[in-house]
Amino acid sequence: MIVMLPSSISQLPTPCLLIEQATLQRNIERLSSHIGALGCTIRPHVKTHKSVDITKEIVNGGHTKGITVSTLKEAQHFFSAGYTDILYAVGLVPNKFEQVKYLISQGCDIKVILDSVEAARLLQDFTQLNQTVFKVMIELDVDHHRAGVDPHGDTLLEIATILSDAQFCELHGVMTHAGGSYECFDHESQLALARQERDFSVAAAKRIREKGMPCPNVSIGSTPTAFAIDDLTGITEVRAGVYVLFDLVMAGLGVCDIDDIAVSVQGSIIGFQHDKHIALTDAGWMAMSRDRGTAGHKIDQGYGVVCDAKGAAYSHLIMQSANQEHGIIGVRDNNPENEQQLSPDILFSIGDLIRVLPNHACSTAAQYGEFYLVDGDRVIANLPSISGW
Ligand SMILES: Cc1ncc(COP(=O)(O)O)c(C=O)c1O
Incomplete structure (x- = not known):
């Protein structure tokens, strides 16, 4: 059955979800030009819209590299649509190891994250048993918001050592999400947190490298800190998601109108x-x-x-x-x-x-x-x- 697309919003069923094209484009362009001007790239978080078409628009906007996903279903869906460079940015646990292994076997360049010695050891055992290389980032806690290890603590180096010693794990870098920015109600506090997100992440990467281990990627980001940051030296990518659509929370923080x-x-x-x-x-x-x-x-x-x-x-x-x-x-x-x-x-x-x-x-x-x-x-x-x- 072919369903014709109505030409007018008055012919759509209600409730339905509308996205204004011009506003979407403007939002994409705004972050792209900001991060581009700072000499860095965006790894867009597709969890906001979970739409391949919108992701195409973001990529067309320039200054992007790969995507971020919040579920392995998103990873599978976007991989099937041709996106291979994917960061799965929720802490990995054993019941998902097989699914990630499958994606890797299909040619997906998926990166996973973890933030505990226990998870690192479990993954080390799984990869060894399955002779499959997993690329792994260590999640950092830069603002006591949610997950992650202390960038200045011992656990960071302990996890890094397990991963870099593991024959089938590749230590891909460190990543963080300064979700505390959702409680920063003015530009000054957003900027202060954005600089902290950057500085703590760069410092964590330096500590790993000083121990002779690799740490090629340093990934940070949330929409408020992505717009606030003024210098991205030492950062390889910025992740942001909600900026493409924006919402009342972002307007309440003054990040958008x-x-x-x-x-x-x-x-x-x-x-x-x-x-x-x-x-x-x-x-x-x-x-x-x-x-x-x-x-x-x-x-x-x-x-x-x-x-x-x-x-x-x-x-x-x-x-x-x-x-x-x-x-x-x-x-x-x-x-x-x-x-x-x-x-x-x-x-x-x-x-x-x-x-x-x-x-x-x-x-x-x-x-x-x-x-x-x-x-x-x-x-x-x-x-x-x-x-x-
Ligand atoms: C790990 C991670 N990275 C990036 C983001 C993007 O943040 P935002 O939606 O504020 O752009 C999120 C959002 O929850 C996240 O969980």
Whole structure:
């Protein structure tokens, strides 16, 4: 069966996920020119969109080398689409060894990460038994955010020694993700963390090399630190993902403006509660995700900022709460000016289309198996994406 692509967003089913082409291109170009000017390359993290078509656009934007994935399913999917240089950036455990071995046997140049002596020993045993070379990066903790070893501690050198002594492991370098940048609410603190991410990673690589072991790659990155960094000496690549779409969390940190958010969920108005001055949409938390990433921000955006059908944001409207297939749209509180504006039950009619900007692009996009690339109200293409593990 051939399904024709609708030419107008008004013909799309709701809820659906829209990506504004011009905004996407602008975001790609912004990081590409920044990292290019610093003489480095981006290893884009495809977990944000999990789309081969969007990855092609990123690569066309220049200054990229390879990709980063967050699941082995993404690795398999992108490898099948022709991407061979892949970093799987989640700590590797034994139940995934076989899957990685399979990818390597097919010609995939996959790199894996780990951050414990135990995992390094288990991998050493597996690679020895299977006579298969794994390229391994040691994950560093540069901001007490999540995973990784202390760049200045003994465990780093202990793991490096196991890997460089192992006949079938190749010590590929060190990597880190300064996820603490999501709590840096101004440029100064983002820059300070970006420099720390760089300096700690470069120092860790130096310690490994001083012991006579190889450490050819030093990989860092998160969207806030990638934009903030001003000198990438000693760094071989920067990983970033959410920057291509941006979202309300990034806008709340000042990394982008609301106008830079390329992704939105298109919903229909399905009903009203006039006594409560709210409107209901068919985009609930299944469509938006449960992510409330702006909850701790100066401006809590609820489940998302409401826009008209063409994407112009209503400054006074947010999705206040969400059920599985219902979004509840109301007027923001705490601002008397908002009360002068039309409440959503007056503003909208049944069947009207709205767009809702998400808190976290990665969580929202992961709810869908396809996106619509649009230019205003014109549909340009249907982009498949993947999900699962
Ligand atoms: C290991 C790793 N690298 C890079 C990134 C990209 O960060 P961002 O989405 O802020 O660009 C992430 C995001 O979670 C990550 O986990």
